[in-house]
Amino acid sequence: MLRNYTRKNKQGIYEAVTSIAVAFALLCGGIKYADSRIGARVKPNLETRVVNAETNETAFNASSLTFCENKPADSPGGPQDLSYLNVYTPVIKETVSYFNKRHNIDLDSDLIKAVIAVESGGSKEAFEHDPMQIANKGDFALDVLANEEEYTKFIGDFSRLKGKTKTPWDREKKCWNYSNSNMTAEDSIYGGVGWLLNKAAIIIEEGPVTKYTVHKGDSLWKIARDHGSTLETLKKYNSGINYDELKLGQGINFRKARVGFAQKIDWEEAVRRYNGGGDPNYVEKVFSRYKGLKSINP
Secondary structure (H helix, E strand, O other): OHHHHHHHHHHHHHHHHHHHHHHHHHHHHHOOOOOOOOOOOOOOOOOOOEEOOOOOOEEOOHHHOOOOOOOOOOOOOOOOOOHHHHHHHHHHHHHHHHHHHHHOOOOOHHHHHHHHHHHHOOOHHHHHHOOOOOOEOOOOHHHHHHOOOOOHHHHOOOHHHOOOOOEOEEOOOOEEOOOOOOOOHHHHHHHHHHHHHHHHOEEEEEEEEEEEEOOOOOOHHHHHHHHOOOHHHHHHHOOOOOOOOOOOOOEEEEEEEEEEOOOOOOHHHHHHHHHOOOOOOHHHHHHHHHHHHHHHOO
16 A cells, blocks of 8 residues: 555656656747847747658758647758648738838838748648737737737737737647637738837937927827937936936937838848747747748749
8 A cells, every 4th residue: 555655746746847847848949038128028939840761852842741749840950841831921911012112112022931930840730820920829920910019000000900819838748729719811921020120110310419308298208209309319318317207307318210121131030039038049040941841932
């Protein structure tokens, strides 16, 4: 009896330790660590590939994938068939064209395809419901876009994302459960492109630093909004004051600033920030696929 009791205790301890280990693995592997700037994201990597027996090349086979089926990802730069992405070519081109004209920038549709390949290329469910992976529970990209936070109001109109629900994590199957998701591929792509541009946007400061006298009802945010600056800029030039308790007649430093894009956008940096830093190979994976797409459609 004592032996049985001890065996049960050991088994219980083993199961407890195993559960903790699994939880820790999910935490470390699944969470995209905080970006040093704004807007890190949280999401496990769902990438997977199958091998073409004739060419011995790694290729995507959508028909072979089922809900929650995960296979080892290929190494960055490995050859693969990305033709399955063409199903989204029309909506990607329409979305990219809209943002390019709005901001006079040069975002390439193939870069969005490459992001989709890495974000959801290994999960049929993810590819069909949320190809740019902006709506997973614990990931605040969808919240920021729908609530017009950070630079998104400047980027575009994301009111279509209001009411979209987060995709929950299925603890038993160890995957995202899209069965109750109301996210569509079109909205995911529109929001994902917006999120990438939110990560590419910068603050452009203009003119000299001057003095501003605080008036009744002023807050740092209101001053920035009403007088053509940004909250980040005013905080930068007023590091020694209490932003929450501005006093009537108080003088603060002021400089005009606006959100915009650099003449030459650093898309690699924008892609890195889109991921949030959880995958050290993320940028390499995206741009290896981007180069593959450009070799087909130069």
